[in-house]
Amino acid sequence: MKTGFFAQPHPPYRRANYGFAYQWLEEVGRLAALLAQVEALRAADPDHRYLATLDDVQQCSYTSGHASMDDRLYLDSPAGMDWDDPAQEAAWNLQALQHRALQLRQAQNPSSWAAVCGSLSTSPDDIAALVAANRSQDALLDDVVYIQRLPLASDDPLIAGQPNGYFSADWDSFQNHAIHQHLAQQHGYQLFAMGASWMALARAEPPNAAQAQALVRDLRLLYATGDEELLAHPGWQALPVLLQSQRSLVLGYTEDMADRWE
Template sequence: MKSGLFQGGPEVPPFRQGNFSFAHEWLEQVGTLDALLARLDALRGADDAHRYLCTLDDIGQCSYTCGHAGQDDRLYLDTPEDEDWDDAAQMQAGALAMLQHRVRQLAQPGLVQSWGQVCGSLAVACDDVDALLAANCEPDRLLDEVIYVQRVPAALLPGDDALIAAAPNGYFSADWDTFQNHAIICHLAAHYGYRFFAMGAAWMGFERGTPPDVALAERLVQDLRELYGKGRNEVQGHAAWAQLASLLSSRRTLVLGYAENLAESLELEQDAE
């Protein structure tokens, strides 16, 4: 695995920071999701003053949609007209102010989404359920060639769920938006002990300290059936759900898609040719 810092390193970073205001480190040739999680664990273990969030699939698209999602009227904070875009200190202060604003907005009673409100709101077909199963069987296929790791001040975050404020996503009208994704993140943390650790262009990553037991995995998948299939009997009855429940009871990771055409994003259609 190759790595480097966006700030404070001896060399100019070979990659642009993009719309990741708290980008701390870039990683190449990560190889596996387990290797990425090990790197995040090492960063957390050495630094309890920050929380860490990484990218996942398609970093270029993720940066693009993150920038647009952050301009949502519910999340956007106007910057001073006299802000100097070449002044690093001003830019950092602006990023911190934006982060604090987004965290507050995510907790606003009039804006908060519930799990029940999100259920059934994404257009999902049976091949998208196949994509969920495939992504969890082989989560390494979601890793882009380059992964960014954001380092976010822990003092500004009430919990790991609020890390989405540093990478808001869900820009296209057919996707779950930032508030809907936040509802999912909170539900998985409260009911299943999953920590949010990655936001990609179409997929989110979660981890537990240990795999869920069989009963918990089955309950989780029942929730996921409702999340993705509410109102669609053919989706809720798809055979892949049972396979997913069996799989998750042996894994401590979970990846969930939040965009339309999950099968296309995973290139399942190409694999079938």
């Protein structure tokens, strides 16, 4: 794995819409290696939080930029701002990040999870793609991965640093945050990578059989509520076995997940 920092002179990659881009990685190879890198950064720097990209890094930048324009997240820049002044741009990025975190945090409520369940249009092929993605998680890594170093408090929503869920048929940033919050509270999974179509979470240890079954019951509600065919999909029987062998969990949040997996 090759790594470098955006603070170095003439980095080979643009920050794009990643305002707090800190490190880039090439040839990561395994999602477990990316998780280890994120966790090492967190352990060495507890004053910041770290979030990686997933799947297509450029498409993720594009959709994240647009997702940030959501009226509930957007904060207009001050009049007369000089975008060529790095200090002004850095101050503005921080202010916008804090605004998004506040908006997401204030939107939290116990009913958010229930409201998200069944709200994404899914097909049997999408459920099969969800299982396949968790069987082959490494396939979700792009050739280059960015890691952001976010000045967020421990109770701030991590997705504030990389909001996503832009297209109208996808789960938006608030719905994705509700999912992250529920999976953290009920199953011990924390977000560590956010992509244009997929997101990755991890827990301290792989779940045991009972924990994996409980998680899949919730995922079944999340993706299949209201659809008897999807609720009976055989993939729900295969998924708990997969999850017991790994700490990480990947979830699609866009329409036509099967197409995005291919």
